[in-house]
Amino acid sequence: MAEQRIRVVLVDDHPVVRAGVRALVDAQDDLDVVGEAADSAQAVAVVGETQPDVVLMDLSLGDGPGGAETTRLVRELPSPPHVLVLTTYDTEADVLEAVDAGAAGYLLKDAPPDELFRAIRGTARGETVLAPSVATRLLQRAASPVPKVSPREVEILRLLARGLGNKEMARELLVSEATVKSHLSHIYTKLGVDTRAGAVATAIERRILRP
């Protein structure tokens, strides 16, 4: 009973991945790949043209707008499709950003094909589908709230990544050394670290600093 086939559009900058998903999905009776896109602009255009039920969205699209931003654009179209994120990473920031942008699901690329198919069907029905590892992570974070880093603290982090000492930061920011240390203490608490090196690494990982 494939009277109502689910129409799928792929968005991924890797040709290999597009070919793989297409090969797997097209082999299913009830699923149809009706379009592909390699970047954000293409994605919006293709989705507009093909009116799919589900969009499989990679988060890293090379240059230009990323998958999260593209998800937002796609969801703002008239009669928008459900978006299922299919990506390699499950960083906390990535997941939150994608969900905030309107993604209905989040799968990792190492998921077995069966799980992918089930996720597509579920997403088409409007369900929320999360990869186990992602769900686990979300629950952990939900328990411990993620404190946001203030603008001033980001400035400190930038100087920190340049290897400045407290005294130098103080001079750079025109404040006292005590203030710098105070900011640093807050940063440590918020990022859950207790050293400068750890703070820099975590800040980059959390995308607070650009590498």
Add this chain to the structure above:
Amino acid sequence: MAEQRIRVVLVDDHPVVRAGVRALVDAQDDLDVVGEAADSAQAVAVVGETQPDVVLMDLSLGDGPGGAETTRLVRELPSPPHVLVLTTYDTEADVLEAVDAGAAGYLLKDAPPDELFRAIRGTARGETVLAPSVATRLLQRAASPVPKVSPREVEILRLLARGLGNKEMARELLVSEATVKSHLSHIYTKLGVDTRAGAVATAIERRILRP
């Protein structure tokens, strides 16, 4: 004229990627996918059975031995195939490790299919094939007086990014604290910094560490 078809084995823990590469490669007249493996042990077994000309190797294989180690194992088999690394990352450490393990080429997964096919054919002929971005990076390192960071120093950098103190690193690496400090001093010199935080930032920027 496909009298001498090139036999290819895929090693990748992502089913999606295997399906994609298989779909693309099998569509070529002169290329044949004769086997797949999802982890190191499978890879060695499949390569031994199928005696392929080329192995497409992902560097991240989930748990267990990684792609570099697997490359080494495969190359130690009798009449070993050429190994073409096909992965997402191109950090200096990854490339050097893979080449050291006996890889004949290094491609990124965002490469267009044509480039992939050419790389497979080149590798089968025993040529060395590098992705443009990888080649560029290698040339830059070779030309500019960027002192290479030793494997041990990379280890130190990894722990450093996790925020460990010298004492903790020493325990982790089973060496004395003095040794750790010695390594750190060398790292500072090589990276042109003088603090731990700066070292982490520079290492990530230089892609010695992955964010």
Add this chain to the structure above:
DNA sequence: ACCCCGGATAGCCGATCGGATGATGCCGGC
């Protein structure tokens, strides 16, 4: 055979960091 380099080790010392504690002023939301 020789030398250089990476890796490991040691001790010294001044500078710096990190944590604890406490205080002030400002702004925005409830």
Add this chain to the structure above:
DNA sequence: GCCGGCATCATCCGATCGGCTATCCGGGGT
């Protein structure tokens, strides 16, 4: 109008870091 978050500043003190010098060993290249 009060509370909380942000930014600012101050002091104290133990732990740690970073720079320096010097030694030892094993492997790879000349």
